[in-house]
Amino acid sequence: MVDSQTDVLKGLENVPIKYTSLSSIDGQQGKLYYVGYAIEDLVEHSSYEEVCFLLLNRRLPTRDELQRYEGSFRRERELPNDVFGFLKKFPRDAPLISVLRAGVDLLALYDEEVEKTDPARNHSIAIRIISRMATLLAASYRLKQGLDPVPPAPDLQHAANFLYMATGRRPTPLESRIMDVAFILHAEHELPASTTAALVVASTLSDLYSAVSAGIGALKGPLHGGANERALEMLFAIGDPDKAEQYINAELAAKRRIMGFGHRVYKSFDPRALIFKNYLKKLADVKSDWTLLRTAEKVEELMVAKMKDKSIFPNIDLYSGPVFHLLGLNREIFTPIFAVARAVGWIAHVLEYWEDNRLIRPRAVYNGPPPRQYVPLDQR
Ligand code: ACO
DSSP states (O other), rough: OOOTTSOOOOOGGGGGOOOOSSSEEETTTTEEEEEEEEEHHHHHHHHHHHHHHHHHHSSSSOOHHHHHHHHHHEEEEEHHHHHHHHHHOTTTTTHHHHHHHHHHHHHHHHTTTTTOHHHHHHHHHHHHHHHHHHHHHHHHHHHTOOOOOOOOOSOHHHHHHHHHHSSSSSOOOHHHHHHHHHHHSSSSSOHHHHHHHHHHHTTTTOOHHHHHHHHHHHHTTTTTHHHHHHHHHHHHHSGGGGGGHHHHHHHHHHTTTOOOBBBOOOOSSOHHHHHHHHHHHHHHHTTTHHHHHHHHHHHHHHHHHHGGGGGEEEEEEEHHHHHHHTOOOOOGGGGHHHHHHHHHHHHHHHHHHHHHOOOOOOOOOOOOSSSSOOHHHHHH
């Protein structure tokens, strides 16, 4: 038994559980690096497929390697026919993120390699999961709206193709670029709750699909990935920048959290929020629709002034929601998009962890009654 005086490390805050070369976060300076490359550089010069290669191989690809990699993504886009059949039967009112989780479990049943865990196969399973999750999500999103799924477009890259399959409309070059940026920004983030959940599952030497499914379950919650949908709901509830102060004051007075703010690691601006804000400006200009941008900026200004003593700053979810909204997507798909883009981060961490696996099995400090006599039911 663990000594009852032992301190419990609630929320595993600041507890290191693995070495990683995948990403590093400087929470004080608001910096994020994937395998040593600044997120700003990757957004500017890279693509989601290249970032996937980087995370799964821990180096940048050559031109040939990247071309082959993009080809593998394209080849894996189609879903097994039977999976479509099941998707059509899912309840229309089920949350899309739960549909995605169930869909990933379904995909596992149709992957003959799922139980084979040698490193070479893991890599091809990884691409298959990442690529098919996008098709699965787009198809489920459309089915939920009573629309037919849209087949993948072979000429489009992963993120643009996802947007096309979800909306049924070919994205403009700016929209494609922004979706690619959104996927890059969501691809990896060290060990949030979802990646930790994936690792706990994988540390038992379970399979990659089970790890991804666990990651989706953890991401669903409003304290993690679910915040992007709620942040947009909040911006709509506020309605316009002039009403922001009254709203924020009332929420804070009621001790409610403002969605899209605060982070366990960042104690300054989340760099992803700043990048998203820039792209939101571009998109708002093109669509001549600035209300969400201006409302979010006002909320940011108020919150930073009120909460900087507690180091509460905007996180990725404040500006990602408005971007997705202006791309023509409904709120219910925001958290699932996060999952589809983050699958590579979950898998990359699992593969890295398996190189030196140790079963994750923490302890609890018992604070219940001492050993005692069982009382039979008829004597209670
Ligand atoms: N709004 C108002 N107050 C907040 C917020 C917020 N969004 N976030 C933290 N605080 C306050 C807390 O009330 C607490 O105040 P207290 O010390 O007076 O009690 C203090 O700041 C510290 O908060 P903790 O809960 O200890 O911070 P923690 O590191 O556990 O929380 C979290 C991080 C869960 C993200 C939190 O900031 C939060 O709930 N944010 C809103 C939800 C959100 O946006 N989540 C997305 C995170 S990013 C991501 O997952 C992609």
